Structures are given as C-alpha cells and as structure tokens.
C-alpha cells in the first residue's frame with residue numbers, strides 16, 4: 001500500500017475553537033477530542049489535529065476540494081459569519097472569487113490566521129486549454145485576473161496536464 005497522509009498537526013491558540021470553526025464552516029463532522037488534540041476528519045481518513053499552543057503560530061495553508069454545491073454552502077456560511085474572503089492567497093482581491101481553471105475558488109482565514117481555500121477543481125486540472133488557466137500553469141491570463149502567483153522554486157516551470 002502506498003504511503004497515505006493520515007494526519008497533520010495544526011497549531012492554534014484554542015484547539016477547540018479552531019477545530020469547531022473548521023468543522024462548522026466546511027460542514028464536516030464535529031471534532032473528536034483525542035489526548036491533547038482536537039481532530040477534524042477532512043477526508044476518508046485524514047485528520048487535521050488541532051493543538052493549543054502559546055508559542056508563535058506560523059501561518060499554514062489548507063486547501064479543500066469541494067463540489068459546486070458544497071462551495072455554495074460553505075460560502076453561505078462565510079457570508080453569515082461576516083468573514084473576509086479573497087480571490088487570491090495574497091489578499092489582494094477582497095470580496096471576490098477566482099475562476100482559475102474556469103471554476104470557482106476563494107480564500108479565507110481561520111481564527112489563527114491559517115489560510116483556508118476552497119476550490120471546485122484541482123489547480124491546473126484544465127491545463128492551458130482553460131479560458132482562465134491557473135496562474136501557476138499559465139502566466140497569461142486576462143487583465144481582470146492579474147493576481148501575482150508565486151513562482152516555482154528556482155524559476156522552473158510546472159508540468160501541467162494538457163487536454
């Protein structure tokens with residue numbers, strides 16, 4: 001059996017608050033308390049294990065692939081809570097979605113500033129044939145979608161799926 005990610009630890013000021021935030025906003029099962037951790041199951045088996053710390057929290061990024069219906073439901077909860085959201089990871093485009101790969105994606109923060117993302121198609125899944133290719137796949141995108149994307153390490157190019 002190939003190695004499969006089973007869990008990862010997420011630092012939080014309040015593990016219960018952050019785990020509840022994630023489970024509620026994403027429409028997941030409530031957290032399970034296990035020792036020092038508050039676990040949120042985010043896949044068939046994968047759990048994000050929140051732990052409380054008083055140390056500095058380094059912001060991490062967690063992206064969730066969701067269906068179009070789930071996107072609508074999650075976004076409705078973002079709106080109800082009055083959360084800020086952005087079309088890009090650098091918070092340059094507030095109050096907008098992105099349409100990379102011709103679908104929808106949006107970023108928002110959890111209570112500790114971890115960057116959460118929901119998207120309805122994996123990055124680059126439409127390759128360069130998309131009307132709005134993901135900026136990591138194709139730098140040329142329309143002028144309304146001029147978000148700066150991080151360059152691959154070393155300036156190399158990413159391999160993308162061509163359809």
Ligand SMILES: [Fe+2]
Nearest residue numbers: 061062063117
């Ligand atoms: Fe992402």
